[in-house]
Amino acid sequence: MGEENKVTLYGMWASPFVRRVKIALKIKGIPYEYVEEDLRNKSQFLLQYNPVHKKVPVLVHNGNPIAESLIILEYINETWKHGRKILPEDPFERAKVRFWADFLQQQFLDSLCSATKSREEAHEKAMKDVFKKLTVFEEGTEGFFPNGSPHFEGENLGFLDIVLCSLFGSHKVGEEALTMKIIDPERHPLVHSWVTAMNELPVVKETLPPRDKMVAFIQSLRGNSLD
Amino acid sequence: MAEEVKLFGSWASPYTSRVKVVLKLKGIEYENVEEDLSNKSPLLLKYNPIHKKVPVFLHHGKPIAESLIIIEYIDETWKHNPILPIDPYDRAMARFWAKFIDEKIQPAVWKTLLAGENEREAAIEEAHQLLKTLERELNGKKFFGGESLGFLDVAGNVVVWLEVSQEALGMNLLDKEKFPILHEWCQRVLDDDAFKQVMPPKEKLLAFTRARFEAFLGPK
Numbered sequence: 001m002g003e004e005n006k007v008t009l010y011g012m013w014a015s016p017f018v019r020r021v022k023i024a025l026k027i028k029g030i031p032y033e034y035v036e037e038d039l040r041n042k043s044q045f046l047l048q049y050n051p052v053h054k055k056v057p058v059l060v061h062n063g064n065p066i067a068e069s070l071i072i073l074e075y076i077n078e079t080w081k082h083g084r085k086i087l088p089e090d091p092f093e094r095a096k097v098r099f100w101a102d103f104l105q106q107q108f109l110d111s112l113c114s115a116t117k118s119r120e121e122a123h124e125k126a127m128k129d130v131f132k133k134l135t136v137f138e139e140g141t142e143g144f145f146p147n148g149s150p151h152f153e154g155e156n157l158g159f160l161d162i163v164l165c166s167l168f169g170s171h172k173v174g175e176e177a178l179t180m181k182i183i184d185p186e187r188h189p190l191v192h193s194w195v196t197a198m199n200e201l202p203v204v205k206e207t208l209p210p211r212d213k214m215v216a217f218i219q220s221l222r223g224n225s226l227d
Numbered sequence: 228m229a230e231e232v233k234l235f236g237s238w239a240s241p242y243t244s245r246v247k248v249v250l251k252l253k254g255i256e257y258e259n260v261e262e263d264l265s266n267k268s269p270l271l272l273k274y275n276p277i278h279k280k281v282p283v284f285l286h287h288g289k290p291i292a293e294s295l296i297i298i299e300y301i302d303e304t305w306k307h308n309p310i311l312p313i314d315p316y317d318r319a320m321a322r323f324w325a326k327f328i329d330e331k332i333q334p335a336v337w338k339t340l341l342a343g344e345n346e347r348e349a350a351i352e353e354a355h356q357l358l359k360t361l362e363r364e365l366n367g368k369k370f371f372g373g374e375s376l377g378f379l380d381v382a383g384n385v386v387v388w389l390e391v392s393q394e395a396l397g398m399n400l401l402d403k404e405k406f407p408i409l410h411e412w413c414q415r416v417l418d419d420d421a422f423k424q425v426m427p428p429k430e431k432l433l434a435f436t437r438a439r440f441e442a443f444l445g446p447k
Contacts, residue, residue, distance in 0.1 A: 052360060066316070067323060068322075071322045072319075074318070075315050075316070092289050094300070095291045095300040098299070102293060140277060
């Protein structure tokens with residue numbers, strides 16, 4: 001493959017942000033080279049392609065690097081116009097999914113990290129925050145599925161679906177690692193049925209990190225910050 | 228028709244101002260609803276129940292919140308005089324740097340204001356580095372958008388507002404000796420027709436900033 005149209009994704013196996021890009025590339029059927037980064041020893045390429053944040057994911061297309069997962073998703077949507085659209089065509093629908101994707105992005109990461117790395121009171125507080133915001137999300141997106149439960153034909157995941165899937169899709173893995181419920185079908189029925197429906201799709205299953213490895217990883221994140 | 232387009236905002240909010248600049252650049256008529264942020268209207272709370280903030284844009288009765296999301300909506304709905312670049316890669320870059328401004332520069336500036344004696348110098352150094360990184364992106368151009376104001380110039384209004392209002396905060400974070408290129412860019416933005424019409428008068432902004440800062444931290 002020459003430089004023309006070459007796509008390279010720099011990532012890390014456990015990163016939910018990288019997973020978003022993998023899902024999008026798969027949905028669009030875009031062939032790419034994947035480069036696994038050791039985040040404790042970042043490659044010169046990563047540092048060259050994302051000097052500002054030095055993070056994954058970075059997508060390099062025709063030698064041009066793009067960083068930040070949501071920005072990469074928008075780029076993919078605008079560059080490969082064939083096949084499934086990742087963002088809705090209607091500007092208002094688009095604004096809605098951008099708003100809620102931004103909400104997911106901004107509101108949960110701190111609390112989820114905090115919950116992973118703390119115990120007892122601090123942990124309780126962080127999870128309470130997560131649940132409260134899940135309720136806001138649940139109520140705000142109620143109208144998105146007028147035909148009832150979320151249902152995905154083929155692999156028609158969109159921008160917001162991908163973000164939700166990357167954040168809470170593997171909730172069962174997190175629940176096993178932290179021995180607690182994160183997505184409770186009684187407390188958050190819409191989110192639960194939403195991620196469950198997505199988890200059935202091949203494109204989602206194929207981008208799942210290995211389960212045992214993930215459980216161990218989350219537990220080590222927790223273990224390294226306690227004691 | 229002006230009655231189809233409404234903007235809920237505050238004259239003192241640079242985020243509201245971003246949207247106003249874009250509406251001016253595109254010549255879109257709208258009804259301006261000035262919110263008292265200490266006493267938010269029921270309509271604002273209805274249209275933005277999640278964040279309860281300005282700006283909120285209303286088009287055909289449908290509300291949109293978050294300034295950059297509003298701007299993308301406006302650009303996609305009124306396609307003349309595009310604000311975002313046409314090329315997908317340039318668009319990605321504009322979005323990347325706008326995000327950098329909101330998620331890195333803004334919090335760093337706040338940190339310098341709130342930092343205690345011991346942390347202030349480090350906070351200022353961090354803010355300076357971030358501003359330098361942004362300055363480099365101008366790369367000899369008149370505006371981030373090229374010959375005329377674009378998405379990133381509009382998003383960068385918070386940097387312009389900082390330059391204008393920093394004296395009210397007793398600081399010189401955006402020192403024109405340290406950031407000559409950014410300083411010149413600020414002057415060009417302030418001189419732009421659309422921007423000029425939307426920017427609050429300097430004295431009014433200084434007085435507001437001073438009062439807000441003192442309310443926040445107690446008088447100096």
